[in-house]
Amino acid sequence: PLLYPSLPPPLGFGSTLSLTRLLSPLLSQLPHFAERVNMSNHAVAVLRGEGVNGVVHIHQKSESDPAVLKGEISGLAPGLHGFHVHQYGDSTNGCISAGPHFNPFGKTHAGPKDENRHVGDLGNVEAGADGVAKFEITDSLVTIYGVNSIVGRALVVHAGEDDLGRGVGDKAEESLKTGNAGARSACGVIALAAPTD
Numbered sequence: 692p693l694l695y696p697s698l699p700p701p702l703g704f705g706s707t708l709s710l711t712r713l714l715s716p717l718l719s720q721l722p723h724f725a726e727r728v729n730m731s732n733h734a735v736a737v738l739r740g741e742g743v744n745g746v747v748h749i750h751q752k753s754e755s756d757p758a759v760l761k762g763e764i765s766g767l768a769p770g771l772h773g774f775h776v777h778q779y780g781d782s783t784n785g786c787i788s789a790g791p792h793f794n795p796f797g798k799t800h801a802g803p804k805d806e807n808r809h810v811g812d813l814g815n816v817e818a819g820a821d822g823v824a825k826f827e828i829t830d831s832l833v834t835i836y837g838v839n840s841i842v843g844r845a846l847v848v849h850a851g852e853d854d855l856g857r858g859v860g861d862k863a864e865e866s867l868k869t870g871n872a873g874a875r876s877a878c879g880v881i882a883l884a885a886p887t888d
Contacts, residue, residue, distance in 0.1 A: 734883055758834060763823060763824065765823045766876075773814075773848070799868075800855075811841075814855065841881050849874065
């Protein structure tokens, strides 16, 4: 009979190899694979809604550097508007399909400068009297690299102000989930873009 010493014995035929042991070398490489897949330091999201539109560029030199989100959104009411990364890059049912805030570490909602917060908690952007919000946000928790990358998820701008997890009274419970930021005015999928210098 032909022998193949380099092949493991078939599972279930007296083999001491478990499926976990067989797959563990592959599973251990997943985080490294995710890092290698992203060969760009730049992502972009085009936000669209009912009369609200915008573009947000996300730059991150390396995984150890903070991400910089620079954008412009028009068609907003003057004032502050909650701005978040949401779990899913899905717009099949409008911005509702984007799901909750991106929260891989199971934290409560808070402000972008708080230690315990959702990864997706970017605070507020402010629209002027002309309804345009121009902003630049530097954030060390958001990343476009690795297993907690925001690429493929959604950026959402809300109709109201985010209370940064500091709501009181009847607004306290929802404050720790959404910041009471209200309806989703516009959203867009975060996609990889051509690298920049």
